[in-house]
Amino acid sequence: MTAAPDTPAPPAGPFSGLPRVLRLIAGTALSLAITILGLLLVTFIIGRVVPIDPVLAIVGERATTAQYEATRLALGLDEPMWKQFAIYVGNAVQGDLGQSLRTKREVSADIIRYFPATLELATIATLFGVLVGVPAGVLAATRPGTWVDQIVRIVGLMGYSMPVFWLGLLALLLFYGILGWVGGPGRLDAGFSMMFELDVKQRTGMILIDTALAGEWAMFRNAISHIILPSAVLGYTSMAYISRMTRSFMMNELGQEYITTARVKGMPEWRVVWVHALKNVMVPLITVIALSYAYLLEGSVLTETIFAWPGLGSYITDALFAADMPAVLGGTVVVGVVFVTLNMASDLLYRLVDPRAR
Amino acid sequence: MTLLSVKDLRVTFDTEAGRVEAVRGVSFSLGRERLGIVGESGSGKTMTGRSVLRLIRPPGRIEATEMVFDGTDLMAASEREMRALRGQRIAMVMQDPKYSLNPVMKVGAQLTEGLRLRDGMSAKAAHGKAIEALEAVQIRGPERVMEAYPHELSGGMGQRVMIAMMLIPNPDLLIADEPTSALDVTVQAEVLSILDGLVRDRGMGLIFISHDLRLVGRFCDRVLVMYKGRVVEELEAKNLMQAEHPYTRGLLNCLPRIGGSRAPLPGLDRAAEWAE
Amino acid sequence: MATMTEWLRDPSPASRAQARLGQSYLAWLRMRRNPLAMVGLFIILVLLFIAAFAPWVATHDPLAQNLSQRLLPPGTPGHWLGTDDFGRDIWSRIAYGSRITLYIVTLVAVTAPVIGLAIGTVAGYFGGWVDQVLMRITDIFLAFPRLILALALVAVLGPGIENAVLAIALTAWPPYARVARAETLTVRTSDYIAAVRLQGAGSGRIIWGHVMPMCLPSVIIRVTLDMAGVILIAAGLGFLGLGVQPPTPEWGLMISSGRKFLFEQWWVATMPGLAIFIVSLGFNLLGDGLRDVLDPRSSGK
Numbered sequence: 001m002t003a004a005p006d007t008p009a010p011p012a013g014p015f016s017g018l019p020r021v022l023r024l025i026a027g028t029a030l031s032l033a034i035t036i037l038g039l040l041l042v043t044f045i046i047g048r049v050v051p052i053d054p055v056l057a058i059v060g061e062r063a064t065t066a067q068y069e070a071t072r073l074a075l076g077l078d079e080p081m082w083k084q085f086a087i088y089v090g091n092a093v094q095g096d097l098g099q100s101l102r103t104k105r106e107v108s109a110d111i112i113r114y115f116p117a118t119l120e121l122a123t124i125a126t127l128f129g130v131l132v133g134v135p136a137g138v139l140a141a142t143r144p145g146t147w148v149d150q151i152v153r154i155v156g157l158m159g160y161s162m163p164v165f166w167l168g169l170l171a172l173l174l175f176y177g178i179l180g181w182v183g184g185p186g187r188l189d190a191g192f193s194m195m196f197e198l199d200v201k202q203r204t205g206m207i208l209i210d211t212a213l214a215g216e217w218a219m220f221r222n223a224i225s226h227i228i229l230p231s232a233v234l235g236y237t238s239m240a241y242i243s244r245m246t247r248s249f250m251m252n253e254l255g256q257e258y259i260t261t262a263r264v265k266g267m268p269e270w271r272v273v274w275v276h277a278l279k280n281v282m283v284p285l286i287t288v289i290a291l292s293y294a295y296l297l298e299g300s301v302l303t304e305t306i307f308a309w310p311g312l313g314s315y316i317t318d319a320l321f322a323a324d325m326p327a328v329l330g331g332t333v334v335v336g337v338v339f340v341t342l343n344m345a346s347d348l349l350y351r352l353v354d355p356r357a358r
Numbered sequence: 359m360t361l362l363s364v365k366d367l368r369v370t371f372d373t374e375a376g377r378v379e380a381v382r383g384v385s386f387s388l389g390r391e392r393l394g395i396v397g398e399s400g401s402g403k404t405m406t407g408r409s410v411l412r413l414i415r416p417p418g419r420i421e422a423t424e425m426v427f428d429g430t431d432l433m434a435a436s437e438r439e440m441r442a443l444r445g446q447r448i449a450m451v452m453q454d455p456k457y458s459l460n461p462v463m464k465v466g467a468q469l470t471e472g473l474r475l476r477d478g479m480s481a482k483a484a485h486g487k488a489i490e491a492l493e494a495v496q497i498r499g500p501e502r503v504m505e506a507y508p509h510e511l512s513g514g515m516g517q518r519v520m521i522a523m524m525l526i527p528n529p530d531l532l533i534a535d536e537p538t539s540a541l542d543v544t545v546q547a548e549v550l551s552i553l554d555g556l557v558r559d560r561g562m563g564l565i566f567i568s569h570d571l572r573l574v575g576r577f578c579d580r581v582l583v584m585y586k587g588r589v590v591e592e593l594e595a596k597n598l599m600q601a602e603h604p605y606t607r608g609l610l611n612c613l614p615r616i617g618g619s620r621a622p623l624p625g626l627d628r629a630a631e632w633a634e
Numbered sequence: 635m636a637t638m639t640e641w642l643r644d645p646s647p648a649s650r651a652q653a654r655l656g657q658s659y660l661a662w663l664r665m666r667r668n669p670l671a672m673v674g675l676f677i678i679l680v681l682l683f684i685a686a687f688a689p690w691v692a693t694h695d696p697l698a699q700n701l702s703q704r705l706l707p708p709g710t711p712g713h714w715l716g717t718d719d720f721g722r723d724i725w726s727r728i729a730y731g732s733r734i735t736l737y738i739v740t741l742v743a744v745t746a747p748v749i750g751l752a753i754g755t756v757a758g759y760f761g762g763w764v765d766q767v768l769m770r771i772t773d774i775f776l777a778f779p780r781l782i783l784a785l786a787l788v789a790v791l792g793p794g795i796e797n798a799v800l801a802i803a804l805t806a807w808p809p810y811a812r813v814a815r816a817e818t819l820t821v822r823t824s825d826y827i828a829a830v831r832l833q834g835a836g837s838g839r840i841i842w843g844h845v846m847p848m849c850l851p852s853v854i855i856r857v858t859l860d861m862a863g864v865i866l867i868a869a870g871l872g873f874l875g876l877g878v879q880p881p882t883p884e885w886g887l888m889i890s891s892g893r894k895f896l897f898e899q900w901w902v903a904t905m906p907g908l909a910i911f912i913v914s915l916g917f918n919l920l921g922d923g924l925r926d927v928l929d930p931r932s933s934g935k
Contacts, residue, residue, distance in 0.1 A: 035774055035777050038774030042775075049790055163869050163870065164870075165889065166903070166907030177896070257457035257458045263444065264413065265472045267475070268441060276463070279463065283462065297779055301782060302781070321875075325789070332783065
């Protein structure tokens, strides 16, 4: 603040901010690229130390030596390591993650098929986490030490402590097996499943959107009854995380001097909390929400196995048991890339939202 | 005419290390005049100021046998009544505009908030009033300041915004809690003179809290000297140099004087019995 | 006893040891007033007890099959938590399983934080390109969701308890590096570090003797809070069949084997899950309490 006391700093106009935004995005993109390169290096190394012969896995036990050699050359395995890595990166950038041994299709094509189901599940789970977690955290922070605070704290800690696959099993047992309130495993009842595959145009791969677009409301309702349980189970974890972080950020903000200023101005308590403090809390909370969204990708691996959800998590675990390393590593790379991108996007957003960081 | 009368004010905190009494039986009364409260950090002067607004956060507790503002019993007032007093009739300027302004709200939104929400003023009318208030604290280019975020302002500017914000509803009593301590020395005088002029013109009461005895002596009519949560001496500002209490004398002696002796400044004596 | 507490509470300690013990004592007092943290501590003590005395706590041999006693419900005399599909006593298997959980937790707790602490303090202390490179590596490892990287690693290394531990430790260190670096950055420029440097201390000694101790409290809290996550990941690996192999009584594996009879014999999957839940809740409660007590920044709020 070296400006003379009388002259205010020039306000950020619509155009003065633009190059800075571009600069920020360029910087983020660069660091994203480096991180993804590192990620590919890790999966490359993992792929090379596998005790499975990649050539043998493709050609089979009874192939001739000539066939074996041809495949070996085709895979570029005679090249030096650095060149192999360069080829690997080059292929990955073009979307070629190799061929799945199990499904005999391109790994990237498989992932495109499976990913929407995971995305749909994680999105609804995050919505649940934010809509419940943020208000719960704020309520707890404004009443520290009371029973409200204790309940939010305990419910949150329980969410942290529960194995998500166990919670999924219990939920399935209670709400599907005993009470029969929701649909069971899978995205649809068996009867609808076939209809969905045949009759509904799959525009997005996300079942709620596709059925709604097609106007298949019975199917839509059935899909909701199936997605509600896995997304609630998954969302509980993210709710626990979000409510805890909200509480802690909120406590911090409520102790700040500008809160006293708002109170001195005679502002009602709701405005002090939900406007003055929450506006400040939202800034770091964006990162938390993006992070929890990314963590859901991880939680989805276990949740999807429980709920027979045909998403990326199921794809990776199925590949794992079939010793289908290209698929496992391809899936890992994709999840990693989504994870990093979300992370960096949240960082970028953070800087765009916080006027101080501009 | 008494605007505010405080008798036997106590502020206590129940902490893990035991009970801490930040203010222990402070009494004073105030008309439409300038009262200075002086003391070291931790003497309870800030807590005294905030108690008047009942803005001590738990676990802090306020007790007083009497705390009356213009006929309203502050101890018995409901939270709703307190809110009506805050901002409207009693306002407070705090130490550091860097922390006391909301960092993610534009200055304009913070200035007009009270007018719009409480007085139901239109956006345009509130904007006009806010501009007026900024002009009153001698800010040039108030339109630009309205659109700025607090961190884009210098310390002196920020504090003027703060003063403008607090004076918009024309309060009867202003509590200024170290309003210039966080500012550059060169800006301090300017901000003080602005504050001085506004308080004088509008004829409001002022509680000026500071650690700077000289400043308070120049600026106020009466001075309370606090030490460890108690008032050790109360005197007219013009008689400051004749202060009798050894603590006050000590405070006076540790200020450097131009042309005074170059010997090290004496340390401050703190005798336990003054706190009793 | 009274003089002891007085000595501990002395506001002007005579020695460094007294000051430290006094601090710990005050921390303990604060902790004792936090009922949730005490519950957590109690749970962990019970876990330690059961693991140590598993042969006495258990009522049966955890591996002994008895096909005539298959799938008995909880409350059956002799099998108060019921039996699984091989007629093995679930309580006894849970009791022995606590040893495996503790084994994994301990191994991870002594490896991951050490790696993280070393990388974080070095990066934070030296700054510049060292920091850039080390933090970039940390970021890359952070970029993998932990469970998925652990899955990929186990897929390569082959299933088994040691490989599971290795996979978990390799995915667990980056947060410690971050914490340690952040902590180092705050003390790096402080006057007392400058004072030590002026006395001629080398970088190694400064990091080891003056920076690392400052990072320890936050790292310890992080470890306690992380233990729950480690238990959950280990259980997840076990559940997927990638951790400990049958017939070892590992809790995640037990849930997985009970999954087949979920709707008919619910207890087979529920009981071991309850054990995982309670133990990781214990670590979370304790870690939470520790943070409130030890982290000076969160106290007084």
